[in-house]
Amino acid sequence: MGKKRRGPSLEELLAQPFCYYCAKIFLDLKILISHQKAKHFKCERCGRRLNTAGGLSVHMSQVHKEQLTAVDNALPNRSSLDVEIFGMEGVPEDVIQSHNQRVIAQYQQEEAERQSITGNPPPGASSSGGPPAKKPKVENISDLKKRLAEHKAKKAEARAGGSSGEATPVGAGLTPTSNVAGFSPANPVAPSQAAFSYPQPYGGAGSPYQSTASPVYPSFSPGGQPQFPPSTQYSTPVGYSPQPLPGYGNTPPQLHQQQPLQANPPQTAAFPPRTGSLPAAPSLPQRPAVGAPQVNAYQLQQMHMGHPLPGGSVVPSIPNGERPEATPFSSSIDDLISGAAKEADQAAAAHAALKPAETVEEKPSKKDKSKQSRLVYSDNETSPEEKMARLPRYAFAPDRRMETTLEELPPSAVVGTIRESETIVDPAQ
């Protein structure tokens, strides 16, 4: 989706001409001039439209022998004839200044309001200053497939070559950035507990966790929630990666999380093994057979998970290396993909959330184009008078008096033509 222009920029607003006399803002100078001719320089007597107040004054005195004292329809302090105005010409500098200030103030106020409503960045701060919340979503959706492809390629590559070799360096690069420092000193045990405790509070935090842990806490996996919170929260889990780090290198931990989890459904059980799971890494190839199907069944992303599984043993390490560049949070392909799916949803949701603001602006314009009209009186067959005539209070039953010059008609015809007589006792014919 392309960016929507939500309104004129401040520069454009400032460039719009305005009427000196009534401060009305116009989109076009021509319209301003015709406005002035129609509203301020028009002769009351003959309707002639003059170009300037002076012109009108001369016209009034010459043609109508009247003295023009003030400009019509002008603001109280602007009705003077002394200022010669034509369009924007002749407008005193101080008036322009104060007008501009007003425009700016109004613009800023509107901007602030809009920001508070939509949470969008100000128009100026588009790409660079964009809030993290919106940008990544958009990017991820578009880039995801590419990254997935890359990832697969790498995966295949990794399968062919050694996994850890590549992965560790990258992962190492990652860990320092995260809170390695804080966690690394900690005991392997304590972090593991910490690591375990995280997933719960964070709910959907680490989608990778949940996806794997889902067998145990299915509720978590659907809770997949925002993947952005994860991104931030994930960093803390990553923290425990240091714990394996000393032994195994930091990247694998994320892999481990999955491995053990899938291998051992109970979550509690899953974590302790995790620390020691690295040795199990070689055994990973088995995992697909056991754990993968389960997990897949729970997740939307099952089909995506299908991909990593074959290469399951090697997979995690490599993606780790890549991810940090693109998305800080995603650690495994499952994660990435599940994230993608969610992002798609979220992006949609986010757009939906944003839309109200946008659509409010859009809709009127759309409708303007195909302006619908509503007839106040839409019965094209029966006139209002006929309708009223049928109301009981206007009912009239004719008595055929002999003084009329009209020939008598058969009574049936009479009854037929007069509807109101239905509700009324027909008097003697």
Place this chain on the structure above:
Amino acid sequence: MTSNQFTIASPPTDAISALKFSPTPGSTRFVVSSWDKNVYVYDLRDENGNLGEGKLLQKFEHRAPVLDVCFGATEDEIYTAGLDWDVKRIDLATSTQTILSSHDAGVRSVVYSKEHNTVISASWDNTLHVHRMSDDRDTVVASTIIPLPSKPFSMSLTATKLVVAMASRALHIYDLKALSILTGESQGPNPSKVEVEPWQRRESSLKFMTRSVACMPDDAGYASSSIEGRVAVEWFDPSAESQARKYAFKCHRQAQEDVDVVYPVNALAFHPIYGTFASGGGDGVVALWDGIAKRRIRQYQKYPSSVAAVSFSSNGKYLAIAISPGYESGKDDVVDGTVKIYVRELGETEAKGKGAK
């Protein structure tokens, strides 16, 4: 250049169906017909001939709501038509009421042609009744019933033509002279039914039901309005050039949010001197138009309810505006005090066209 406007005391108690100024030069008398079954005669002048804010002179009760009224040869006689199916002549001086004829359904409109001394009424029984009056207009000398293809909704005449706007967008233009001669051939007071081919048969230029029709004072053409906020201006002259001049325009609409609310144009009246015309809509707005220059001259502040009728005085100095609530919706009750007659004293050039510019 504020124009004076005042309301007339003792207005009708129910919706107004028609309002007409007397065509007598200099007269400030006007008649109003109402759904309260009465016809009201007002005059802006008091007994001493001083122009004031208008007062009720007379009131004539009918057996049923009155749908139309018009002045006769003098301003002391009026003709009325209404839901009692009758076409009546009322002598204001003697207050005598004479029934000219009775239709087979409510009578929607009545007009009087001074040139042919003829009263013509149009009724929902799909007929016109043409009454040739005696010279003292006490009796009908001869009359004819002319069948119409559809229900008539509005009627207007000039010195030579009669325009009848009907349902199904039909519009007939009759030559008054022909009608008069034809009627003269029929003998005695008993009406004869005659199929008459109109001088011109037209289809309305407007897609929706015709609400009102009014002829230009110079006998050149007419304006018609529809329930769908539109007015058409056409010329009688059947030549291609004249027909090419006809046009229609939108009016009496209000943009509300994203919907255009379209009001019926209930009333049209030409200015007797300038040839401009006024339109009154269901939106309570009265606008003055220059039909030749195709310009709006001015639009007056919205009135509190739907405009039911407008009329210029014969000297063109006054514009009377009748408003009635719920006129088009057929609402059930009319709140007291919502039916009003405004009279606007026009400035010297207030209704004058500006000319193309």
